[in-house]
Amino acid sequence: MLSVRKSAGLLLLVALLALLQPVRQAATDLTATDPTATDLTATDVSFTSDGRTLHGTLLAPAGARGLPAMVLVAGSGSTSRAAYQPEAEAFARAGVVTLVYDKRAGYSRATTSFDDLATDALAALDLLRRRPEADPRQTGLWGHSQGGWVVPLAAARADTVAFVVTVGAGALRPDRTQLWSNRAHLAHAGVAERLIDPIGTRLSRVLMAAGLFGDTGNDPVANLARVRRPLLAVFAEHDRSTAPGESLAIFRQTLERGGHGHYALKVVRDADHDLRASHDGFTRGSGFAPGYVDTVASWVKGLAAGPPAVVADPPPAQPFASRPVAAPAWHESPVLHVVVFAAMLAAFACYGIGGAVRRVRGRAGDDRGTVARWAPRVVAAGGTAVLVGTLLYLGSVVMTGATEVDAAVLGRPPWWLALQLLTALTVVAGVVSAVGAQRSGFRRGGFRRGGFRRGVLLSGALLLVPWAAYWGLLTP
DSSP, X not given: OOOHHHHHHHHHHHHHHHHSOOOOOOOOXXXXXXXXXXXEEEEEEEEEETTEEEEEEEEEETTOOSEEEEEEEOOTTOOSGGGGHHHHHHHHHTTOEEXXXXXXXXXXXXXXXXXXXXXXXXXXXXXXXXXXXEEEEEEEEEEETHHHHHHHHHHHHOTTOOOEEEESOOSSOHHHHHHHHHHHHHHHHTOOHHHHHHHHTHHHHHHHHTTOSSOTTOOHHHHHHTOOXXXXXXXXXXXXXXXXXXXXXXXXXXXXHTTOOSEEEXXXXXXXXXXXXXXXXXXXXXXXXXXXXXXXXHHHHHGGGSOOOOEEOOOOOOSSOOOOOOOOOGGGOHHHHHHHHHHHHHHHHHHHHHHHHHHHTTOOOSOOSHHHHHHHHHHHHHHHHHHHHHHHHHHHHHHHTTTTOOOOBTTBXXXXXXXXXXXXXHHHHHHHHHHHHHHHHHHTOGGGTTHHHHHHHHHHHHHHHHXXXXXXXXXX
């Protein structure tokens, strides 16, 4: 049975998924070439992992037999093999057989463990090793982003992994990595420093407390230390999704400390997180960054001549250092947030529903005065809009890793500025409503006519103030 904390977090996640439209995967600027071209063969394959059937595509040079091969393990932003079709084709054209596959049914970045993903990668590897196109002695794992965390874990579990290639992989834990990335994208968009934490961190921390922010217990350093096969780690100069400078340095320290003598740590210049051409990590040119495909393919094919010598490029510069993720405070409890959110939403809805019922029954309302007429209505409508709008917006930041935040007005994203103005209007209307209710209660017995309804409304408005302050809606 789920704990209360996890149940509350799950309710919060379900609310996000219900309110948010599915996030569209960013289209790659590299046009995938036709896999049926004469120099490549594409074969649809299926394999079983953990009792599940997974489907993939094997790409190889036409007539290939006994070539180096690797399974491509995707990052967290994609579930379909199509997302990594360009990589699969590029490596196959460079002489490395590739297998790319769809993620398991029910995959969720929030709840699927790295152990499960490593199991799937090893099942794909077993299939690839049996294919005539591949040399089983030179068949390994390639992982991008989240996949770069998964493949060392898989390699540590199975001797059948001939080599490991990580691309855009972080050496920091997933939660610390994601919060660093959020900060990088928000700062680049021009968001004021005082608002980066409320917009880019706090909902993530609540989900972390609920155990719904991915496999935050995964320790990349511990997994890396257990890898004994040849390893190539590729870092992008302008990676803004993982901290490349810190990660390369930690990779080297970990491998040296463990006595690993066959690794290469390479930095691809003018590349973004996806190893596409980019001068800053945010804007993208066309195609892969120069040298990337050749770096990987040459290293993999060179393994046939024997274990490679150690090579390590200097770490690339980072815009700022990552920060440790502090333990959640009491006010970041998922249970508390779900309860408070539901209470406010019910309070605002109660006023509107109660008013509608009174009108249907033909009763005189408690809002005949000029001030009393508009102020409670603004509180009810504005409060509801603030709650739903904030959940939607912060949910989109979590779901996209802040990559869709690309502009700021007065140091804040335009939608956030609108939410802040609406919050201020709602709070002012709440004060006016409270004053009006007090006067009507003393003078005309207004509290006896709809007083309960207004009291509930004002309770919701009162809760809104500290809630809005926590989420930065009242931050100047």
